[in-house]
Amino acid sequence: MADAPGAVGETPPALVPSRITSLPPEALGASALHRATLSGDPAALAFYRWSPHDPAHRAEAARVAAEAATARGARDAVADVLAEQNRAWGATDAVLDLVETLRQPDAVAVVTGQQLGLFAGPLYTIWKARSAVRLAARLTEETGRPAVPVFWLADEDHDxxxxxxxxxxxxxxxxxxxxxxxxxxxxxxxxxxxxxxxxxxxxxxxxxxxxxxxxxxxxxxxxxxxxxxxxxxxxxRDAFAALFRALVPDIVLMSADDARLKRLAAPLFVREATAWPDTLARLAERSEALAAAGFHIQVTPTPVNLFVMSDDARTPLDPVEGGGFVRRGLEEELSAEDLLARIDADPASISPNVVLRPLLQDTLLPTAAYVAGPGEAAYFAQLGPVYEAFGVPMPVIEPRLSLTLVEPGVAKVLDRYGLSVPDLGAGAVDAQQRLHALWRRLALDATDLDLDATFAAATSAALAAVDALEPVVEEVDGSMTSAVAAARRKVEKALASLATKTVRVEKRHHDDVRARLARAQAALWPEGALQERSLGPLGVVARHGAHALTELADAVPLDATLHHVVHT
Known part of the structure; x- marks a missing residue:
């Protein structure tokens, strides 16, 4: 679909994809665990409490999450904070209504989240949010239960x-x-x-x-x-939230870096501070089971899944011999009593690591489902026993939608040369090597000369001629065998050099092929990374308007078992 002209500030027309195709995850180099989970392999699903493929599991997970949240009695306190946060970030009345829905005893949340990438991060951050919005609507349709999409701002991350x-x-x-x-x-x-x-x-x-x-x-x-x-x-955080609100206007945003929310989660921190060896043992046991099943370990189990946080530092805690803790890289030591006192007096200064962050989220929210990327989903495969130990219900782990957007000019390149999205990047150790190999093949295909075959035949004939001389030379002087071998190597090397130069000149004649391939690769596999993992959403906005992000993501089937190729 061609770009429609329009003045600045004028709402552009709706963007309807011209074509949508799909690729299996293995075509893009997905891990064994991710492939097995998406396919519904029981060996992989055994590491999760619920199957995302079963509506009955989704309904039961929602029931458990709702009842647990209501029993904790913090629904109103969390909703009060969310209402304040979302008003500050420019939420619409519709989003504030979603916040109010969370007060209802049967309401649940469908949650996702991401780090605060500059200018809204990579495209998959948007796809995760759109996945949560659509999955919440599906859960409500399936169960009749109100489901609220929530985006967790990973604003405590220090990387x-x-x-x-x-x-x-x-x-x-x-x-x-x-x-x-x-x-x-x-x-x-x-x-x-x-x-x-x-x-x-x-x-x-x-x-x-x-x-x-x-x-x-x-x-x-x-x-x-x-x-x-x-x-x-x-x-x-506020900058990211303001931009994200403009790009995804129909989701509740949430920051846990709030003293009121941390106060509600203080028991979580207390348990880890006093029972971290149990957490470590459970993680280690589950990790060994994953490895034994042939799957990778996403996070290496380490002691004490807590950080101490200030405005200018976020440092992990390490245990010390004889009890107590030390802030890594600092000389500050805390006795067990000191840490518990700190949690009680200032829970906002305590931050969970990647192991405890999901439990913090699911302690504060009635999380029926979490929308995860492949790496996150692998984390959750290790966390089941930890959820059990902390008494927090584990949600359904829903894979996010995965998309590659193909602009019309890029589509013409793919169609012209008979290429698919994986051809330009998947599995390539080096993006430039992949581009060079494609260019060479297509440049040679475009000529009437079969240079590879021609030079192979010429080389074979030349070497055969040298070989034919060998007995003659040996008859003249048997000591000249090495001279024949040297001549053979020189002939072979000279012809190889000539072939390389000839192909190089031929490729220059077809530099337009290289330029087209380079443009397509930059759009689909920038620097060897899949488009959604690298390019920012404002690039799509520049071409089509902010509304296009929603329209494109919502146009694909709600099927995360495939990678969707969306032609704009």
Whole structure:
């Protein structure tokens, strides 16, 4: 579908995909565990409490989650915080109504979440949110139970290097935009959500974005959305939330970095502080079982799944001999009593790691289902015994929708050369190697000369001629055998060099082929990564408008067992 012209601020027409096809997950290099889970293999599903393939399991998981949340008695307290947070982030009345729904004793949540990637992170962050919205609607339709989609802002994460860049494809180029505050990306800045946007770094990132966004009739809209959200003096969390709200307007946003919510979750922290050896043993046992079943281990079990957090640091706790803990990399030690006192006095300073974060989420929310990417789903395969130990119901782990968007120009390249999406990237160790190999094949196919066969025949004939001379030379002087072998190597090397040069010249004659392939690869596999894992959503907004993200994601079947290729 061609881009429709329109003035800045004018609502562009609805975007209907021209074609949707699907690929199996193995075509894109999915792990054995992910493939087995998507196919419904009992050996994989045994590591989860519920099957995402069974409506009866979904209904029962919802019942258990609703009853557990009501028994905990925190529905109103959580809803009060969510209402306040979402009003601050520009929620519509419809979203605030969803927050109110969570107060109902039979209501459940369908949750997903992600780190606070610059300018809304990679595209799959949007696909996760759209998956949660659609799965919540399906759960309500199946059970009659109100289900609310919730997006968990992973704002306590301290890995700044993972969130500081946004990526866009423009022609053959892959362009990066970075928030650079002058410190090394790997430096601990504390929870990234609390970072206050600095004027110089923010202005520079916006300027880079203006240069990196692809051309399109809604390019100014994309830039305006970023400028409205990423304002100096605002926190990284609030900036992300403001932009995400504009891109996914129909989901509840949630930050657990709130003293009121941490107070509700304090018993979770107390149990880990006092019974971490049990958590470690359960994780280790489950991990060994996964490995024995032929699946990979996503997270290595370690002691004490807690961090101590301040505005400028988030440090893990390590146990020390004889009891007590030490903040890793620091000299600060805490006795067991000190840690419990800290949890009681200031639970907001305690943060869960990847093992306990899902349990925090499902302690605060009536989570019937969690929408996970492949890596997250693998984490959950290890967590069943931990959920049991903490007395928290484990939700259904629903795989997220997986999409690749194919613009018309890219589709023409694929169709012209008979290529599929995996041909340009899946399984390639190096994206440039894959591009070069494709270019060579297509360039040779485009010529009437079969250069490979021609040079192979010539080389064979030349070497045969040298071989025929060998007995003659030996009869003249038997010591000249090595000279014949050397001549043979020189002939072979000279012809190989000539073949390489000839193919190189032929490829130059077909440089337009290389350029087309490079543009398609940048759009589908930027720097060797699958599009949804690398490119930012504002690139789609620039071409089609913010509404297109919803329209494209909602146009595909609600089937996460396949990867959907969506032609725009």
């Amino acid at each position: 700044f290097a993972e969130i500081q860049r946004a990526t866009f494809a423009v022609g053959e180029a892959v362009r990066h935009v970075a928030y650079d505050d002058g410190r090394p990306p790997e430096a601990d800045r504390g929870p990234v959500g609390r970072m206050v946007l600095e004027e110089a770094a923010t202005d520079a990132a916006i300027r880079q974005l203006a240069d990196a966004l692809p051309a399109g009739p809604q390019r100014e809209e994309a830039l305006r959305l970023a400028q409205d959200a990423y304002v100096p003096g605002r926190t990284m």
